[in-house]
Amino acid sequence: MAARDEMMAAAAAPRILLDDVSISYATPRGRLPVVDRVSLAVDRAEFVVLVGPSGCGKSTILRAIAGLNAAESGIISVDGKTVDGPPEHIGFMFQRDTxxxxxxxxxxxxxxxxxxxxxxxxxxxxxxxxxxxxxxxxxxxxxxxxxxxxxxxxxxxxxxxxxxxAVMLMDEPFGALDFQTKAVMGRELLRIWETERRSILFVTHDIEEAVALADRVIVFSPRPARIIAEHRIDLPRPRNLRTLRASSEFTAYTSAIWQALGDGDPAGDGLN
Ligand SMILES: Nc1ncnc2c1ncn2[C@@H]1O[C@H](COP(=O)(O)OP(=O)(O)OP(=O)(O)O)[C@@H](O)[C@H]1O
Ligand SMILES: [Mg+2]
Structure with missing residues (x-):
């Protein structure tokens, strides 16, 4: 492709695209399927939050987008370019600090x-x-x-x-923070995002945090991760997290997501 065509294709493509992606890990007991045919497109300037039980495959998906894990089948692309190593302009905040x-x-x-x-x-x-x-x-x-x-x-x-x-992959970035710092960081991230509009893919176990931040919340099944629900969060922006939490629309979204997750966790290794 000529450079100009390539630029046009990149501008038209979603910022992040997963097309029918499956991922498994080799373990001493054979292959462990972790991601099962996930398709997801994240637009430029879109804030997408991933939720799902512990161990379902969320970090694996983020790592694959960052070029750190290979997909077993399906295609992952960033700006229209298939990911085969760490793409440029991607920032990764790992679950464990680095x-x-x-x-x-x-x-x-x-x-x-x-x-x-x-x-x-x-x-x-x-x-x-x-x-x-x-x-x-x-x-x-x-x-x-x-x-x-x-x-x-x-x-x-x-x-x-x-x-x-341009793309921020954030794996439970506020997980280890105290309540007050978490609120300050959430507000600051939204302020930056509302002025500079980056694509953000954000993982959390905190459903209220998910709804307060997201344009869309994607809910995954237990491992292997499949998308089981998707909620577009039509709450006005800029959002004031404190007043938002008192609104009935906000509560309706959080209950719908809890319900999609199966209201609690019979296996005992799930959320929080
Ligand atoms: N490098 C690896 N080799 C083998 N298995 C792995 C590897 N990394 C992760 N796994 C397994 O893949 C599954 C999904 O792990 P992953 O870290 O993606 O889950 P997660 O959804 O991010 O969980 P959590 O919410 O606890 O962070 C787990 O069963 C884990 O044991
Ligand atoms: Mg994780």
Missing amino acids: LLPWLTVRGNIEVGLELAGIASIERAARLADLLALLRLSEFHDAYPAQLSGGMRHRVSLGRMLAYQP
Whole structure:
């Protein structure tokens, strides 16, 4: 394809596309099917949240989009290009933090600013803003080993917010945070997203968080992950998370999703 045709095709394609994707892992007991014929398209500027029982295959799907796992069958593409390695302009916030242990809090966030190509004169101001936002200013010189789990998570989030890639894959990014920080981070993520409109694929076990953030919530079955329900969340934006939680529309969405998940978890290894 000529470069111009390629650009046109990329502009017309969904930002992320999964077409009939199945994934399994090789284990000592044979192949373990983890993702079962999942098809999903995420538009530019769309905020899509994935929910489903623990171990169903959500992280596996995110890793496959980031080019870290291969699909066994089906096609995964980003901007119309089949994924066969880590695509450009993708930011991944892993479920387990991936801070560089030899860098301080400041150094770890600066990695994101460097990736974003922010000129060094602007970096100091951006860094100070991010450290304040994440309530980490006091710890800017600390190393990851000297931080709590929640603090390490906030540093990872800072690195992604500094980088602001076109596609953000976020695997339970607020999972380890206390209630208050979680609310602040959710608000901040929405504020950034509402002004800069990136495509976000976000995994959570918190159904209220899912509805508060998403344009669409996709509900998966227990492993192997199949899409069992999909809810378009037609709540107006910008959203005020506190008032939203008191509205009957909000409650209707959360109950519908709970119901799709089977209201609780007979196997005992599911949500939260
Ligand atoms: N590298 C691997 N090799 C073999 N099996 C794996 C591997 N990674 C994940 N699995 C298995 O695949 C299944 C899905 O794992 P995955 O991490 O995608 O689940 P998840 O939906 O993200 O769960 P959680 O909500 O607990 O994070 C699990 O049964 C897990 O044991
Ligand atoms: Mg996971």
